[in-house]
Amino acid sequence: MGGRREVAVSTRKLTKKYGEHLAVDGVSLTVRRGEVYGFLGPNGAGKTTTLRMILGLVRPSGGSATVLGRPAGSAGVNRYVGALVEGPGFYPYLSGRDNLRVLARYRGTGDDDVERALERAGLAARAGDPFKAYSLGMKQRLGVAAALLGDPGLLILDEPTNGLDPAGVGDMRLLLAELAGAGHTVLLSSHMLSEVEETCDRVGVINKGRLVAEATVGELRGAGGLRVRAEPVSVALDVSKRLTEDHVTAVDGVLHLRADPGRAAEITRALVAADVDVHEIRPVERSLEEVFFEMTTDEEVAR
Numbered sequence: 238m239g240g241r242r243e244v245a246v247s248t249r250k251l252t253k254k255y256g257e258h259l260a261v262d263g264v265s266l267t268v269r270r271g272e273v274y275g276f277l278g279p280n281g282a283g284k285t286t287t288l289r290m291i292l293g294l295v296r297p298s299g300g301s302a303t304v305l306g307r308p309a310g311s312a313g314v315n316r317y318v319g320a321l322v323e324g325p326g327f328y329p330y331l332s333g334r335d336n337l338r339v340l341a342r343y344r345g346t347g348d349d350d351v352e353r354a355l356e357r358a359g360l361a362a363r364a365g366d367p368f369k370a371y372s373l374g375m376k377q378r379l380g381v382a383a384a385l386l387g388d389p390g391l392l393i394l395d396e397p398t399n400g401l402d403p404a405g406v407g408d409m410r411l412l413l414a415e416l417a418g419a420g421h422t423v424l425l426s427s428h429m430l431s432e433v434e435e436t437c438d439r440v441g442v443i444n445k446g447r448l449v450a451e452a453t454v455g456e457l458r459g460a461g462g463l464r465v466r467a468e469p470v471s472v473a474l475d476v477s478k479r480l481t482e483d484h485v486t487a488v489d490g491v492l493h494l495r496a497d498p499g500r501a502a503e504i505t506r507a508l509v510a511a512d513v514d515v516h517e518i519r520p521v522e523r524s525l526e527e528v529f530f531e532m533t534t535d536e537e538v539a540r
């Protein structure tokens with residue numbers, strides 16, 4: 238039950254340091270087979286670096302990643318993985334179709350596969366145009382088409398809606414739904430909640446290199462919270478973090494705890510036991526946007 242065969246991607250305390258900077262800080266996430274998983278976070282949160290480690294393109298400073306039951310980047314595994322991570326090097330003077338044909342040769346697939354990928358990515362009508370004439374959105378579609386070559390079971394797409402207009406975003410949503418319906422697993426990143434909330438089965442939220450939540454969209458939305466005004470704020474923050482495994486943000490001296498509102502009495506007791514004066518503690522209902530904003534707001538900046 239729930240064994241390795243159910244898991245498409247799993248990372249354990251995956252970490253990447255650039256000098257002293259922790260770009261990815263102990264990320265443990267799980268993508269199940271057949272699901273569309275949204276990896277959500279603001280710019281610079283560490284999404285691309287995490288995806289690159291999962292693909293074996295960047296060596297982790299610590300922790301590990303497993304893809305389809307094998308170590309990330311190990312021989313043979315990438316055959317089952319299609320990826321769009323920062324524009325692949327396309328030849329500017331070749332058409333979209335010919336660019337894909339070159340890649341298809343590497344992947345050991347044929348022209349039928351290229352046509353199917355172009356069709357699925359919504360690029361068939363312009364497949365004969367040179368790459369350099371493509372708009373950003375069309376380049377993005379070509380990147381997705383390239384990821385689809387060989388019909389891999391697992392797709393890893395870094396910001397696939399980047400540069401797409403609203404119609405393009407809608408098309409991408411349909412494509413993802415179609416892929417999921419056909420049994421593919423999709424791991425995609427985005428910095429826009431609205432882009433993942435309809436499409437994704439589950440969401441991992443990353444902020445400043447750390448995974449701050451992993452849940453279904455429904456769970457995130459339903460997740461209760463508590464608003465606490467207490468002094469001294471720094472002690473209240475420490476206690477709250479301890480009680481909620483770090484799921485606390487402080488905005489203007491008010492703490493927002495991602496915790497079951499039913500825990501209000503327990504949390505109050507712990508605060509008082511730490512000599513904190515509790516002025517107010519009450520449950521809060523928030524929209525998904527607020528939940529996301531709270532989880533990804535830089536405490537220091539917001540204060």
Ligand SMILES: Nc1ncnc2c1ncn2[C@@H]1O[C@H](COP(=O)(O)OP(=O)(O)OP(=O)(O)O)[C@@H](O)[C@H]1O
Pocket residue numbers: 255259260261278279280281282283284285286287428
């Ligand atoms: N090769 C590198 N050398 C040094 N720092 C890096 C390198 N790659 C990424 N970083 C830093 O690591 C952090 C995370 O970057 P990353 O690109 O993974 O974030 P992201 O969530 O994908 O953001 P974006 O959506 O802007 O691409 C950033 O602070 C970035 O500046």
